[in-house]
Amino acid sequence: MTFIEQFKKMMHEAMPAFLANPFIQNCEAGRVDARALYTYIEQDNVYLAVYLPLFSKGLDNFGIDSKALRQFEGDQETKPHLMLQKLADEKNPAAKKSITKKWLPATSAYLKHIQDSQKENDFIFLCSLAACPYVYGYLTEKMIADGRMTKDNPFYPWFDFYKGTDGQLIVDFMKVLKEEADKVDEAIQSRGLTAFYQAVQFENDFFAQSMEKEA
Ligand SMILES: Cc1ncc(CN)c(N)n1
Numbered sequence: 001m002t003f004i005e006q007f008k009k010m011m012h013e014a015m016p017a018f019l020a021n022p023f024i025q026n027c028e029a030g031r032v033d034a035r036a037l038y039t040y041i042e043q044d045n046v047y048l049a050v051y052l053p054l055f056s057k058g059l060d061n062f063g064i065d066s067k068a069l070r071q072f073e074g075d076q077e078t079k080p081h082l083m084l085q086k087l088a089d090e091k092n093p094a095a096k097k098s099i100t101k102k103w104l105p106a107t108s109a110y111l112k113h114i115q116d117s118q119k120e121n122d123f124i125f126l127c128s129l130a131a132c133p134y135v136y137g138y139l140t141e142k143m144i145a146d147g148r149m150t151k152d153n154p155f156y157p158w159f160d161f162y163k164g165t166d167g168q169l170i171v172d173f174m175k176v177l178k179e180e181a182d183k184v185d186e187a188i189q190s191r192g193l194t195a196f197y198q199a200v201q202f203e204n205d206f207f208a209q210s211m212e213k214e215a
Helices: 003-019 022-029 034-060 067-071 078-091 093-098 105-120 122-145 156-181 186-209
Strands: none
Touching: 003 022, 003 122, 003 156, 003 186, 022 034, 022 122, 022 186, 034 078, 034 093, 034 105, 034 122, 034 186, 067 156, 078 093, 078 156, 105 122, 105 186, 122 156, 122 186
């Protein structure tokens, strides 16, 4: 199996865990938990403030100047946050007061994982960055294709947004990964796959932490 095939297999195999995630299950059922959405947005702002500059560094390391990939560095994430915020505001705006401003464990651990990967090796770092667009691009496309997320669902615009942005971005990201994987030895490829796998787990934890009561 090629490196990219293994990469895709990992994503495919992680799907049942995402579908069992209470945050995603709420989306699928069209259930709006205002507190969970406000928490998610808060944590995601923290996450993106660190992740997006790291993403730029990851591309710089390989001299990549793909327009589609570079666009990801902008503030395109504001739009999906506003979509979720609208749902939460309509449901229970008072819930906003009860959320924590502290970094939650999955936020810190996920960012630490990416920073540790950065210290280890440029290719491993690139692999750890891939889960962010890949999980959202894959999950949203799959859930729409499988009829789990339909147009009458209040979360549909959010899913459709990521299907378009992250879904397209990961096509370009995969091309870069394939080219760079061919230049590193098997041990580094293997470490890259592990770094990606761990980042995928953190994506799942990141969704789940918004639902936790002590948040
Ligand atoms: C934690 C996380 N992962 C992924 C995305 C979507 N690129 C996001 N906004 N936040």
